[in-house]
Amino acid sequence: MAWSKAFLLVLWAGAWNPGSNGADDQREDNEFLEPPTLFLGPDSGLPARDCPRDCACSQEGVVDCGGIDLREFPGDLPTHTNHLSLQNNQLEKIYPEQLSRLHRLETLNLQNNRLTSKGLPDAAFEQLVNLNYLYLANNKLTLAPRSLPNTLISADFAANYLTKIYGLTFGQKPELRSVYLHNNKLADAGLPDNMFNGSGNVEILIMSSNFLKYLPTNLPPALYKLHLKNNRLEKIPKGAFSELTSLRELYLQNNYLTNEGMDNETFWKLSSLEYLDLSSNNLSQVPAGLPRGIVLLHLEKNAIRSVGPDRLTQIRSLEYLLLHNNRLRARGIHPLAFRGLKKLHTVHLYNNLLERVPSGLPRRARTLMILHNQITGIGRDDFASTYFLEELNLSYNKISSPQVHRDAFRKLRRLRSLDLSGNRLTSLAAGLPRNVQVLKLKDNEIRAMPPAALAGMANLRELYLTNNRLKSKAVSRRAWADLTSLQLLDMAGNQLTEVPAGLPASLEYLYLQNNRITAVPEGSFDSTPNIKGIFLRFNKLAVGTVKESAFQKLKHLQVLDIEGNFEFSDVSKDRDHSEEEEEEEEEEEEERS
Numbered sequence: 001m002a003w004s005k006a007f008l009l010v011l012w013a014g015a016w017n018p019g020s021n022g023a024d025d026q027r028e029d030n031e032f033l034e035p036p037t038l039f040l041g042p043d044s045g046l047p048a049r050d051c052p053r054d055c056a057c058s059q060e061g062v063v064d065c066g067g068i069d070l071r072e073f074p075g076d077l078p079t080h081t082n083h084l085s086l087q088n089n090q091l092e093k094i095y096p097e098q099l100s101r102l103h104r105l106e107t108l109n110l111q112n113n114r115l116t117s118k119g120l121p122d123a124a125f126e127q128l129v130n131l132n133y134l135y136l137a138n139n140k141l142t143l144a145p146r147s148l149p150n151t152l153i154s155a156d157f158a159a160n161y162l163t164k165i166y167g168l169t170f171g172q173k174p175e176l177r178s179v180y181l182h183n184n185k186l187a188d189a190g191l192p193d194n195m196f197n198g199s200g201n202v203e204i205l206i207m208s209s210n211f212l213k214y215l216p217t218n219l220p221p222a223l224y225k226l227h228l229k230n231n232r233l234e235k236i237p238k239g240a241f242s243e244l245t246s247l248r249e250l251y252l253q254n255n256y257l258t259n260e261g262m263d264n265e266t267f268w269k270l271s272s273l274e275y276l277d278l279s280s281n282n283l284s285q286v287p288a289g290l291p292r293g294i295v296l297l298h299l300e301k302n303a304i305r306s307v308g309p310d311r312l313t314q315i316r317s318l319e320y321l322l323l324h325n326n327r328l329r330a331r332g333i334h335p336l337a338f339r340g341l342k343k344l345h346t347v348h349l350y351n352n353l354l355e356r357v358p359s360g361l362p363r364r365a366r367t368l369m370i371l372h373n374q375i376t377g378i379g380r381d382d383f384a385s386t387y388f389l390e391e392l393n394l395s396y397n398k399i400s401s402p403q404v405h406r407d408a409f410r411k412l413r414r415l416r417s418l419d420l421s422g423n424r425l426t427s428l429a430a431g432l433p434r435n436v437q438v439l440k441l442k443d444n445e446i447r448a449m450p451p452a453a454l455a456g457m458a459n460l461r462e463l464y465l466t467n468n469r470l471k472s473k474a475v476s477r478r479a480w481a482d483l484t485s486l487q488l489l490d491m492a493g494n495q496l497t498e499v500p501a502g503l504p505a506s507l508e509y510l511y512l513q514n515n516r517i518t519a520v521p522e523g524s525f526d527s528t529p530n531i532k533g534i535f536l537r538f539n540k541l542a543v544g545t546v547k548e549s550a551f552q553k554l555k556h557l558q559v560l561d562i563e564g565n566f567e568f569s570d571v572s573k574d575r576d577h578s579e580e581e582e583e584e585e586e587e588e589e590e591e592r593s
Contacts, residue, residue: 052076061104065089073098083107087135093119100127107133111156115139122146136160137180144169156180158206164190172198179205182227186210196220207231208251215240227251229277235261242269249275253298257281264289278302279322286311296320300348303327309336320346324369328352335360349373350393357382364388371395371419377403378429389415395440396422406430420444421464428453435459442466442490448474451481458484466511467493477502491515492535499524506530513537513561519545525554533559541565 051057052074055065061082065074070089075098077084082104091113099105105128115136122145125131132153141160147168148155153175162184170179171192176199186207195216196202202220209230214237219226221243233255241247247270257278267273268289277298278287285306286299292314304326312318318341328349338344338360345366349358354373361368363385375397383389389412399420408431409415415433421442428446432439434456446468453476454460460483470491480486483504490511491500497516507528517539524547525531531554543566551557 050076050078066109077102080104082130085109086113088112090114092116094124096121096123096126099124103127104130106130109133109135110139111135111137113139115141117141117143120145125149132175148173150174152176154178154180157184159183161185162190163187165192165195167192167194167197170196170199170202174198174201177201177203181210182206182208184210186212188212188214191216193217203246219244221246223247224272225249229253229255231255233257236266238263238265241267245269245271248272251275251277253277253279253281255281257283259284259287262287267291274317290315293317296322298322299326301325305329306332307334307337309334309339312337312341313339316340316343318344320344322348323352324348325351328354330354330356330358333358333360338362345388361386367391369393371397371422373397375399378405378408380405380407382408384411387411387414391415391417393417393419394423395419396443399423399425401425401427401429404429404431409433432457437485438462440464441468444468446470449476449479451476451478453479455482458482461485462488462490464490465494466490470494470496472497472500475500480504501527503528508556509533509535511535512539515539517541520547520550522547522549524550529553530556532556534561535559536562536565538564 051063052065054068055063055074057063057078061078061080063077063081063083064085066085067088070086070091073086073091073094079101081102084102084105084107087109089112091110092115094115108128108131116139120141125134125145125148128149129151131149131151134148134152134154135156137156137158137160139160141157142163144157144162144165146166148170150173152173154177155170158180159182162181163186165181165186170176171194179202187210196218200220201222203222204225205219205223206227207216208227212228212231213234215228215233223244224246226244226247226249229251230253233252234257236257250270250273258281266289267276267287268291270291271293273291273293274295276290276294276296279298280301283299283302283304285304286308288311290297290311294315295317297315297318297320300322304323305328307323307328312321313336321344329352341362342364344362345364347362347365347367348369350369350371350373352373354370354375356375357370357378361383365386366388368386368389368391371393372395375394377399378394383392392412392415400423409418410431412433413435415436417438418433418436419440420429421440421444423444425441425444425446427448428441432454436457437459439460439462442464443466446465447470449470463483463486471494475496477500480503484506486504486506488509489503489507492511492513492515494515496512497518499512499517499520503510505527508531510528510531510533513535514537517536518541520536520541525534534557541562546562551560
């Protein structure tokens, strides 16, 4: 063979995966506040004698001493300093007199040091009458300062060891807008009742990942973002949110909340609420009295068994409903549970106990995820009213071919992606939607591809038949006749003994690894001139059975992967062995039938 071994065994480092999605973009609490990083060059405008060693200073009063391994507070700071960055150093102590001379200081960044409460006396900030922004995250503080300047706009104490907040730490500060206290050790006893007395303009309060059992009292009425996830909350007192009419985002996930710990008016006064996360609690049903403005509702990872007819219907703005990882059965979802929710387009019901497709699904849903349930079949009218569906995932249920009605998908003319992987299908479901672009049938028991199995599916771009029981003689070359847009075909993990014939000219990627293919003769890819990637890894190809001429006309070929072959020197014996295996399997099937 004329090819080099390097071309035969191509390893594609950046393997194309059209089905992959971007990672979840939701940010952690400690990313909400990002102090400005000061980049000042050596020609910043101040003589060297007026700027501490290894720091950068500007004539406007910006001093950047970040990340220079400081162990002591710099003593030669310019008196007109208004923005001081000392982050990412080794500071353990700061004396009041070191800060008292910096009367103009507006921003003080001390995050990522080793400061303790003993090393940061209460009097340290008394003279900073212009301080607006204080960053003390990622230190070793156990107690908050007793008093902070009343000019403060934002304070970040995240990722310390705080156990106590005082009345004037954040109280009596009319300009205060944001407070970050997540990842500390705060318990209820460490919070004063008047924690925000005189600070009613606070808009952002992050107190996630502490040890709170009760909701903080007298919360600022201007709040629009409140984070209390990863605490120990068991109940929400009556009227706790009644004054928070500006609140738009409420995070209560990963607590111990129950339906008994809330009443019908717990959330009702939150007239501006758009995002509510109650996931990973102990709810047994959808809470009552949810405000009508919610757009995204997280209820996953609870113990919800029912969705009543009056729990969601008033939320006319609802677009995303996440109910996965609960204990829902089909009978637990009332047929009128989603009535009138015209904006609801994404519903997650996966990892529940659904034994059938629930009735009364939201009529305008575009994405419906019902994977990992106990569904055994699809009835004629299960999706008769969901005309707008674009993505339907029914994978990893118990659906068998005889239990799929041939008209089950007749109304889904907008469907673009259908996933039936991981079921008990022995043949392609009858009446598959013709407009679908991505069809996933992985991990089933499909044995044949008859001529009309995919008839009329001219829009299909990706077809996944991975890990089934397909044999070459049961795959008709006419099965691909209508697939004029097919770009990806995955038939890995089957029982094929040869490359499928008659594949469409549009095909670009062909996955045939982990089959029983014994040869690649001339003409194997004559029908696919645009192919870019061929994957034949771990088949039963022997030396001399792969013809160079089979690939010579493929001008677009970038990847040919045939690693894990060439283990059989006697091709005839290998073919005889494959035929024997097929005969044995056929005899076993006859016996079972």
